Structure formats: C-alpha cells, structure tokens
Amino acid sequence: MQKKLLTIILPTFNESGNVLPILEEIDTSLKNVNYDYEILFVDDSDDETPQVIENSKKKYPKVRLLHREKKDRTGLATAFVAAFKKAKGEYILCMDSDRQHPPQKIDEMLQKIIKNSYDIVIASRYIKGGSAEGLGSAYRIFVSRVITRWSAWLLLWPTMKSSDPGSGMFIVRKQLVDDLSFSRLYGFKILIDILTRVPKARVGECPIVFRKRVDDESKATLKQGLKFYKHIWSLFVEYRLYIVAKKLLFFIVILIIALLFFIFI
Ligand SMILES: Nc1nc2c(ncn2[C@@H]2O[C@H](COP(=O)(O)OP(=O)(O)OP(=O)(O)O)[C@@H](O)[C@H]2O)c(=O)[nH]1
Numbered sequence: 001m002q003k004k005l006l007t008i009i010l011p012t013f014n015e016s017g018n019v020l021p022i023l024e025e026i027d028t029s030l031k032n033v034n035y036d037y038e039i040l041f042v043d044d045s046d047d048e049t050p051q052v053i054e055n056s057k058k059k060y061p062k063v064r065l066l067h068r069e070k071k072d073r074t075g076l077a078t079a080f081v082a083a084f085k086k087a088k089g090e091y092i093l094c095m096d097s098d099r100q101h102p103p104q105k106i107d108e109m110l111q112k113i114i115k116n117s118y119d120i121v122i123a124s125r126y127i128k129g130g131s132a133e134g135l136g137s138a139y140r141i142f143v144s145r146v147i148t149r150w151s152a153w154l155l156l157w158p159t160m161k162s163s164d165p166g167s168g169m170f171i172v173r174k175q176l177v178d179d180l181s182f183s184r185l186y187g188f189k190i191l192i193d194i195l196t197r198v199p200k201a202r203v204g205e206c207p208i209v210f211r212k213r214v215d216d217e218s219k220a221t222l223k224q225g226l227k228f229y230k231h232i233w234s235l236f237v238e239y240r241l242y243i244v245a246k247k248l249l250f251f252i253v254i255l256i257i258a259l260l261f262f263i264f265i
C-alpha cells in the first residue's frame with residue numbers, strides 16, 4: 001500500500017450539491033503544500049452523491065470513494081471506522097462534507113499535530129478565535145455549547161481535555177485508531193469515542209469558525225439528540241462505571257473501618 005502523509009475523510013449522506021464545492025475548497029487550501037494527501041469519501045447516500053463523487057475523480061485524482069451497501073449503513077460513527085481502515089495516510093483528518101468546517105485550517109492542524117507530537121488535534125469552536133455562530137439558532141448553540149459539552153464532560157472525564165469534544169473536525173494519528181477495536185459503536189460523535197477510549201491521548205486544539213450550512217437545511221433531529229445520550233451512556237457504562245464503582249467501594253470500606261474504630265476504641 002502506497003503511504004500518504006494525510007488522509008482527509010469526508011462522510012456524505014445525500015450531499016450531492018456539496019461534493020464539488022468542498023473539493024474545490026480543499027484543493028485551493030492545499031495547493032502549495034509539499035506533501036501527498038488523499039481524500040476519502042465514505043458515503044451512505046441514497047441519492048446521486050456517489051455518482052457525483054465518481055465523476056469528480058477526473059478533475060480531482062486524489063479522491064477515493066467508499067460507498068457502503070444499505071445493510072452496512074449503521075450511522076456516522078461506523079462510517080468513520082470503515083474509512084479509518086481504508087485510509088493510507090499517516091494522519092487522518094475528519095471533517096463534514098457540508099462545508100460547515102473550514103478546509104483552510106487543515107494544514108495548520110496537520111502542522112500542529114506533527115510539531116507538538118500530539119495524538120489528536122481538535123478544531124474547536126469554543127476557544128479564543130473560534131465561533132459556533134454557524135450552528136444557526138440560539139437553541140442549537142445552547143445545546144451544543146452547554147448541554148452536549150457538559151454531559152460529555154460529566155460522564156466521560158477524558159473528554160475534558162477538549163473544549164469541544166463534540167467537534168466533527170479533528171486530526172488523529174492513524175496508528176492510534178488502528179489500535180482501537182471500537183466495540184459497540186452507537187453514536188455519530190466519533191471524537192468522544194476516541195477521547196474516552198484513549199484517556200492518555202495527547203490533545204491539542206485549533207480555533208475554527210463553524211460556518212452556516214449552505215443550503216440552510218439542518219438534518220439535526222431530536223432523535224439524533226437521544227442517540228447522543230444513548231452513546232455517552234453506553235461509553236460511561238463500558239469505560240467509567242467500573243472505575244466509579246471501585247472508588248465507591250474503597251470509600252465504603254474506609255467508612256466501615258472508621259465506624260468500627262469509633263465504636264470499639
Ligand atoms: N457516511 C455518512 N455520512 C453521514 C451520515 N450522517 C451524516 N453524515 C455526514 O456527516 C456530516 C455531518 O452531518 P450533518 O448532518 O451535517 O450534522 P450536523 O452538522 O450536526 O447537522 P446539520 O448540518 O445542522 O444538519 C455531513 O457531511 C453529512 O453528510 C451517515 O449516516 N453516514
């Protein structure tokens with residue numbers, strides 16, 4: 001397999017109108033870099049998106065397509081994991097294909113992960129220089145900024161390393177995801193999985209301005225919100241509950257010893 005420095009993973013679900021514009025923007029942003037990269041679409045669409053991607057290869061030969069069969073379309077998280085397995089890059093950058101993430105930040109993120117020997121660099125909307133305005137309504141900004149972040153931080157402490165654990169744009173060393181088994185994947189926020197499953201990961205951040213959806217038609221639903229809670233709860237049970245239970249048991253034993261001490265002495 002021919003190695004590349006960077007694989008850019010773009011997940012698509014009925015994004016036919018965004019494929020060419022996002023490719024154009026990536027191409028312009030990375031025009032002057034002196035490393036080899038590839039663009040890997042992982043597609044679960046039932047519209048003409050895969051045909052648009054196939055046709056784009058004439059103009060953009062760095063493009064590859066992983067189109068999943070209907071039976072394998074089990075959500076965004078599993079789409080990323082399928083793409084991780086196919087990636088040829090030493091580093092993997094994940095970002096949305098609906099142009100809400102700025103491709104102009106890709107090179108800065110790559111330079112940052114290499115220079116600082118980080119495992120992950122996250123594009124954050126919630127550090128100085130970043131913005132979540134593009135989410136649209138005040139309600140969606142509140143849900144993302146307060147509810148999503150705090151729920152993750154509270155249940156899954158390793159996510160506290162990031163100001164924006166729900167971010168969909170991040171770069172990670174391929175080796176790190178290769179070493180993970182990704183059992184029981186429920187969610188669509190794969191970064192939360194990675195941060196929780198690798199609590200020792202070295203994490204850096206870059207600010208981004210999250211842009212408005214171009215067609216302004218959000219696919220976010222209440223059902224997705226409920227899925228998010230199912231996701232973080234399952235990770236909590238799998239990775240954190242055991243540690244909480246151990247600490248609780250330790251605390252109870254100390255309490256009993258202290259009580260016995262006061263009763264008998
Ligand atoms: N392959 C794949 N891609 C998906 C799936 N769901 C969403 N995507 C893509 O993942 C990216 C993020 O999804 P979005 O629907 O934009 O999620 P969002 O930004 O939180 O919400 P809105 O943009 O407001 O709808 C987009 O590029 C989607 O096309 C899926 O099940 N499979």
Ligand SMILES: [Mg+2]
Pocket residue numbers: 096098100213
């Ligand atoms: Mg979006």
